[in-house]
Amino acid sequence: MPRRPRLHPGTRLFLVYAAVSLVPVTLLGLALIHGYQERGQAHAREQGLAEAQVIEQMAVAPALRGADLSVGLTPHQRSYLQSSTDLALFNGSVTSLQVLDFEGQVAFSDDGGSTSQVAVDDPGFQTALAGGTDLRISGRSVRVLQPVFPETSGQAVGVLEVYLPYSDILAKVQEETRTAVPRMLAGLLALYTVLAMISFLTTRALTRYAVEHERQALHDSLTGLPNRELFRRVASRALTRSARLGHRPGGALVVVDLDHFKEVNDTLGHHAGDELLQVVAQRLSDSLRSDDTVARLGGDEFGIILPSRDRADTVALLCEVRRALSEPVPVSGRILSVEASFGVCFFPDDADTVEGLLQHADAAMYQGKHGPQGVVVYEPGGSTPQVDALVLQGELRRALDHEQFVLLYQPKIDLATGRVTGVEALVRWQHPERGLLAPAEFLPVVERSELIVSLTRWVLGRALADLVAWTAVGHDWTVSVNVSAKNLASLSFAEEVIDLLDRSGVSPSRLCLEVTESAIAFDLETTAEVIAALSASGIAMALDDFGVGYTAISQLRALAMDEIKIDRLFITGLAELEQDRAIVGSVIDLAHSLGCTVTAEGVESAEVATWLGQAGCDHAQGYLWLRPVPWPVLAAYDQSGSALRTGQTHEHRPREVPA
């Protein structure tokens, strides 16, 4: 796009003001100069009239007493007139002097001539005939025509035509103008400067106000990032540009949502939430190029536009951004760890409207909430149709009320004995229309809402009731229940659990609560406090999904953990990957040295189970033994040893999300 250097609107407005105010100032200046000249002329006229009158009364009229010009002057009158005017003529005080009769004939002339420069029909001469005085400025002299009144009675005898030097008067007027005009110009300049300054300050203030107003309208006041509106505009522009340039460069639209942000707000207050959002905004901005756009779309949701990047680059960049985000953040005196889900879609491939792009990126982001990757790329015609989160929440509420949830149990095998020592409770939703739903389909929504508290309470109650039931039929299995970060963020949670145990009459030692690394990392201090309280009451605590979260080893030290569960990510490839074996071995040693038992998740082959047993791993879970089932089925399995083992299905198993 060709760019012309353009003036800032404020500057342009100021220049217009300056130009416009120059007009009246210039006009004023011209009027004043004109006034000076007029006054100079008037001054010259007055002076000329006064001089002519004095000349008439003191030099001319006395000489013409009793004269009758129609018959001419007497020799006495002539010589009288000459002697009374000679000196003034000689000295140049009077340039020239004539006396005319009423017919315009010359009766006396200073140079002895007999022709007048004045015609009878000259308006000036007519004025003098009527008793008036006429003054004209021509060239370098002033001509005055006026009647001569020699008699006290006021009788006129003729007309005096006198020429006075104008150069002296002119010089005086010019001198006055010379001194006055620069002063006036300086004044006008000062006036103009003041006007210009006022308009400059006004336009600047107005412009700033306008810019600020525009900025406020299009920016988020908390983070200073563009808001949803500006984000839409930028996205729309990027879309248009990519459409114009063809498909090749394209770009990405990303929706970022923070995990567990609501808990921060709820437990630490809005101030902490705001602080966290500011840090996130800063980090997002810092890790992107200047061409990229980061916006706050609302709440804990951010949007990113990455123009002109290919897919691989984009995903690599976003993974890096996600890593940068997860650096611990000190907020309100606590150290928080932020995790975020990134939903990515590409334009112009995925959609050709901003709305469409946002929907796709949102869908991908929600998938990311369920998965371990964090960064999810939208796939057209992809897996599950997205159910609206709000609809789902409503259904979930009803589900809780109508007991639509069921618990399945997966056994925990003692690797040394091969016996079932405990079970992990896993929640399923018996949806009235969609059938039995895996946790992935509803848990992310539950975890983002307050429903998680109720659901956890229900799961705990159900699990304890089941435990009482299987104890009655002779099984001594412990039960593991997954709790979420939100549960651990509340100090009353420990009391609630202990109360449940009391009421069901179950020994606390038979209950194990599993927490994920990310739940701990989110607010270590409160979580540690809650965990300590639970642990103190005899409840076993297990750290779930160890290895894929971001738990610092130092944080392990601070937590009263009894068990560490190694994530399936390391277990699945154990047989093939030397590195995984090294890691798992080290974790087992680490756990043991911290006084914890170790459970391996996702064991699917006997080979792996054997290796784990040799490595000192205490327990294992996995499809090798049993997929999650209702506890009576499990009871039958336990009693029959490996009775159900042959009936084990090899269906593609979805990943269990801890409940």
Added chain:
Amino acid sequence: MITQHSSAWTRIAPGLALLGILGVLASCAAVPEKAVAADETAAVGRYDQALHDLLPADIRERGLLRVGTDASYAPMSTFGPDGRTIVGSEPDLGRALGEVLGVDVEFVHRDFMRILPEVRDGSLDLGMSAMTDTRERERKVDFVTYFSAGTAVLVQHGNPEGISGLRDLCGKKVAVEDGTTQVDLLARAQSHCAATIRVRRFATNSDALLQLRTGRVAAALNDLPPAVYLVSDPRTAAQFQFATTTQYEPGLYGVAVAKNRPGLREAVQAGLSRLVDSGVYAEVLSRWKIQEGAVGQVTVNSGR
């Protein structure tokens, strides 16, 4: 009135309307009224064939009356701003007289002393120059009287010589216009003086006043109307004042007519009488603010 007003509220609106109509009528009427007044001023007198026929044949032939006046006696007779036109109450009366007699009237400037001789030798048809009708003058010409005035004593503003009447003029220099009754008045006053009044006579009244203005004389004698004009005109009020409120030897101004012009005197008398009767005379006098000197009837040779 009050009860009438308060009980007649309903009549106020029509009343206002009536006022409005009256106002319109009044403003309509005002214009013709003014126009009539202007016409009267312009139509100075109505031409009278009989009076015209009284005029001597040469005057009727010429259609012009030449009137001599000393144009240095404002407001009776003076030069206008152009220094050539003669204006004043006398030219106005003369012009009105001309209208009645059906002839043009020309006022020409003459020194006061030259007027009677020129009237007598026929150079001038009439003399009209604030000239008092006296027995002595009646011997030379006939007078048709038209105004009454006495003599006032003028001094410099502030009265530096402390003059309070004719008696104080003894031993002082006094300026008068040559040939006037003031010359005779001073001659008569001389008899009461131990020291001689040094009378300075000048061709025009203005010259006499110039002497007083420049301090070369202690007082000047003027007829009352021009003296009043002098002390009230802003241009001269700062220079002159009355020595006394006394008006000396009141007399009648007369139009000088040669005794050998049969019919002329009768025509002038009849014409002036017609002006007095028609109000033109009073209008002219009040225009020049000298109505105090108006006469009730026009007489011939009433000098004392």
